[in-house]
Amino acid sequence: MTSLRRRLCHPVFLGPSVAALLLAAAGCSSTDATASITVPTPSPEAAAYCRALHKELPKTVAGLDRGDTGTKSELTAEWGDGAIVLRCGVPRPAKMDDPMAKGIEADGVNWLLEQPADAGPRFTTTYRKAYVEVSLSTAYAHDASPLAAFAPAIRKTVPGSL
Structure with missing residues (x-):
């Protein structure tokens, strides 16, 4: 778009x-896709997990280099000039209450899938002590493979909440 x-x-x-x-x-x-990135306001506990995650995030995802979101926040990151945007400490999506909601597992991390009408897919981690959201551009409308790049860092820094 x-x-x-x-x-x-x-x-x-x-x-x-x-x-x-x-x-x-x-x-x-x-x-500039980064102009509209909203910085989340998580609890202090979730913010601590997000700061740890920020340090572990990959330099490249799906062949795209990590860039500057312009937010100066450890709660946001982007790759490929906003083609992939990560926000950590987002609120729990209401869609998680929907028993028919779609989800996927990528390298040991579970994700809720939301497909906004005017954007690419958005995924939010489930069963974690902080919610991590990854928004992909419409170029990834049918491709969730970039999520696997985040799995090692999420597993290492954001504990499960089961």
């Missing part, structure tokens, strides 16, 4: 007055 938005918002595709009006009113906003 970002690339389509980028193309449609480009002034070449719009007349000068229409482009100015749309840029002002609709805000062809920055295509």
